[in-house]
Amino acid sequence: MFENNDGDHNAKRPLIFYVVIVTTIVLLLNAFIFPTMMARQIQVVGYSDFLTWVDAGRVSEVSLEQEADQIIFVATNDQGQEELYKTAVFPDDGLITRLQNAGVRFSASIPTQNNTLLSFVFSWILPIAIFWGLGHLLSNQLTKRMGGGMNALSFGKANAKIVADKETGVTFADVAGEEEAKDALKEIVDFLEHPDKYAGIGAKLPKGALLVGPPGTGKTLLAKAVAGEAKVPFFSISGSEFVEMFVGMGAAKVRDLFKQANEKAPCIVFIDEIDTIGKKRDGAGAIGGNDEREQTLNQLLTEMDGFDGKKGVVILAATNRPESLDPALLRPGRFDRRVPVELPDLQGREAILRVHAKNVKCESGIDLKEIARATSGASGADLANIINEAALRAVRLGRSEVSQGDLMESVETVIAGYQRKNAVMSENEKRIVSYHEIGHALVAAMQTHSAPVTKITIIPRTSGALGYTMQVDEDEHYLMSREELLNKIVTLTGGQAAEQLIFHSITTGASNDIEKATKLARGMITRYGMGEFGMVAMETVTNQYLGGDTSLACSPAYSEKIDDQVVSLVKQARSKADQILRENEAKLHELAAFLLKQETITGEEFMRILNAQPEETVLA
Ligand code: ADP
Numbered sequence: 341m342f343e344n345n346d347g348d349h350n351a352k353r354p355l356i357f358y359v360v361i362v363t364t365i366v367l368l369l370n371a372f373i374f375p376t377m378m379a380r381q382i383q384v385v386g387y388s389d390f391l392t393w394v395d396a397g398r399v400s401e402v403s404l405e406q407e408a409d410q411i412i413f414v415a416t417n418d419q420g421q422e423e424l425y426k427t428a429v430f431p432d433d434g435l436i437t438r439l440q441n442a443g444v445r446f447s448a449s450i451p452t453q454n455n456t457l458l459s460f461v462f463s464w465i466l467p468i469a470i471f472w473g474l475g476h477l478l479s480n481q482l483t484k485r486m487g488g489g490m491n492a493l494s495f496g497k498a499n500a501k502i503v504a505d506k507e508t509g510v511t512f513a514d515v516a517g518e519e520e521a522k523d524a525l526k527e528i529v530d531f532l533e534h535p536d537k538y539a540g541i542g543a544k545l546p547k548g549a550l551l552v553g554p555p556g557t558g559k560t561l562l563a564k565a566v567a568g569e570a571k572v573p574f575f576s577i578s579g580s581e582f583v584e585m586f587v588g589m590g591a592a593k594v595r596d597l598f599k600q601a602n603e604k605a606p607c608i609v610f611i612d613e614i615d616t617i618g619k620k621r622d623g624a625g626a627i628g629g630n631d632e633r634e635q636t637l638n639q640l641l642t643e644m645d646g647f648d649g650k651k652g653v654v655i656l657a658a659t660n661r662p663e664s665l666d667p668a669l670l671r672p673g674r675f676d677r678r679v680p681v682e683l684p685d686l687q688g689r690e691a692i693l694r695v696h697a698k699n700v701k702c703e704s705g706i707d708l709k710e711i712a713r714a715t716s717g718a719s720g721a722d723l724a725n726i727i728n729e730a731a732l733r734a735v736r737l738g739r740s741e742v743s744q745g746d747l748m749e750s751v752e753t754v755i756a757g758y759q760r761k762n763a764v765m766s767e768n769e770k771r772i773v774s775y776h777e778i779g780h781a782l783v784a785a786m787q788t789h790s791a792p793v794t795k796i797t798i799i800p801r802t803s804g805a806l807g808y809t810m811q812v813d814e815d816e817h818y819l820m821s822r823e824e825l826l827n828k829i830v831t832l833t834g835g836q837a838a839e840q841l842i843f844h845s846i847t848t849g850a851s852n853d854i855e856k857a858t859k860l861a862r863g864m865i866t867r868y869g870m871g872e873f874g875m876v877a878m879e880t881v882t883n884q885y886l887g888g889d890t891s892l893a894c895s896p897a898y899s900e901k902i903d904d905q906v907v908s909l910v911k912q913a914r915s916k917a918d919q920i921l922r923e924n925e926a927k928l929h930e931l932a933a934f935l936l937k938q939e940t941i942t943g944e945e946f947m948r949i950l951n952a953q954p955e956e957t958v959l960a
């Protein structure tokens with residue numbers, strides 16, 4: 341997951357850190373600074389002066405400090421104010437009589453007198469001021485982090501972001517594609533705009549809707565758009581924000597969030613990445629189990645049950661791991677409505693590109709459909725990134741408008757990693773990569789069902805792939821036939837097949853191909869019913885939106901058989917690729933030589949060379 345928080349790690353320090361610092365400072369001040377500041381200044385005078393002052397009646401109290409060999413006394417100074425003085429002890433037998441005669445009170449010690457105002461300032465006002473100041477500083481940091489209004493020292497309050505209507509500024513027009521999701525959410529918008537209409541009939545709208553889909557498909561954007569369309573306040577909080585503070589804070593935050601929302605109704609409460617708090621609770625109570633998270637989740641469930649659905653508080657939540665959510669969250673009356681937000685199809689991609697292209701200056705005659713066709717599988721966030729990368733490239737090259745070339749280049753940048761222009765590849769390596777890539781393309785082209793190749797390049801990418809064959813499907817399709825899958829596996833083995841055929845040795849360059857081919861072959865056998873076992877599920881998908889992890893659902897005996905079948909399927913595919921390349925070895929040489937020279941070859945160039953008659957080439 342790509343976290344996009346700002347890098348201010350100071351703000352991430354736990355509250356306890358600041359409390360410890362403040363306490364330490366106050367303790368140190370109390371121990372060392374305050375006592376000396378509060379102790380009255382003691383002036384030293386000579387013994388004879390002391391006696392003179394006693395006789396003159398200026399001394400009111402005397403204390404004999406025997407251990408310190410000194411006399412401390414209180415006398416009025418020239419301004420008539422009482423002050424502390426001290427003098428050294430002098431052997432003087434007549435002192436006591438003298439003091440008695442002068443009417444001076446005397447003792448063995450004298451309590452240190454404090455200036456009451458000063459001590460009040462130091463022991464009360466200053467510490468409070470320090471606490472207040474630090475609290476203020478801290479809360480400012482928190483507010484900055486949470487991005488919304490939070491008062492000083494209101495640690496127990498939720499830091500839900502309150503965005504005014506105009507600030508959300510997002511409408512459904514900003515969300516391209518995703519028509520089904522928008523339709524599902526339009527009802528909620530209508531409900532927020534006219535709650536009476538629904539209340540009149542007695543209809544209760546679902547309290548919550550859960551937006552589910554892969555990362556970057558616009559879930560957060562859609563939630564904002566709902567608030568923007570309905571022109572209601574938008575409380576947004578991320579699941580991870582609930583968990584990060586003190587124990588008990590998460591639950592307090594939930595409580596507070598709903599309190600605020602009830603006051604501001606109609607409004608939307610949006611909980612992003614709800615899976616961080618809404619994970620399945622494990623009843624076993626694992627050691628050090630996450631009590632905090634469970635408390636927060638329980639509080640959320642309680643609040644969702646507790647509030648009045650007619651009031652107009654709608655809770656939206658987003659997640660890309662719906663299967664990990666606690667079933668209690670999905671029960672009717674909670675997030676009972678699920679809104680799938682899928683990766684965009686061809687039309688959707690074009691629409692998203694159009695939305696984002698509006699924000700940059702483009703040359704006339706830009707063909708966004710071509711970009712959309714080249715970006716099968718890209719998310720909305722990827723597409724937004726492509727447009728931005730294209731604009732950056734235009735600036736880099738000193739142009740004021742984005743060209744089609746910029747867009748095509750940034751497709752490759754975003755999809756396949758940045759070009760490593762300065763990466764050095766030896767001539768021999770280049771030759772191998774050329775044959776490898778042409779191997780894929782040639783095998784693909786010789787099989788009717790495989791997608792035609794539009795562009796092949798041997799310029800290395802940082803993503804790790806050395807060469808990169810961009811395959812574009814003419815039409816989007818959701819179903820793949822058995823033949824298409826087989827052809828795809830054959831195509832994937834074509835790279836290494838070409839290396840073997842030409843160089844009689846193979847390299848590590850095929851690791852990615854191998855991974856993909858294995859995955860496809862395995863899927864055919866265990867999930868699509870295209871293997872020997874027929875329509876029996878040998879594996880189940882556990883992580884639909886994050887790469888589609890699978891877990892075995894069969895006995896170890898079958899597991900072994902599956903492996904055998906996968907191996908033989910891929911082996912068959914490989915021998916088919918070998919055969920195709922052997923039959924077309926002349927074309928393989930011709931195409932690879934062209935690619936080696938040009939570094940890139942377009943689909944048309946490829947097909948022209950492939951379809952050229954040998955005689956023509958000889959004649960030409
Ligand atoms: P998610 O929350 O699903 O991970 P976001 O809503 O944060 O994705 O999307 C990230 C960015 O991608 C958005 O800010 C927007 O620029 C772009 N984007 C994603 N989907 C779309 C879409 N359907 N239409 C327009 N822009 C989109």
Ligand code: MG
Nearest residue numbers: 559560612658
């Ligand atoms: Mg999001």
Ligand code: ZN
Nearest residue numbers: 835849850853
């Ligand atoms: Zn390959």
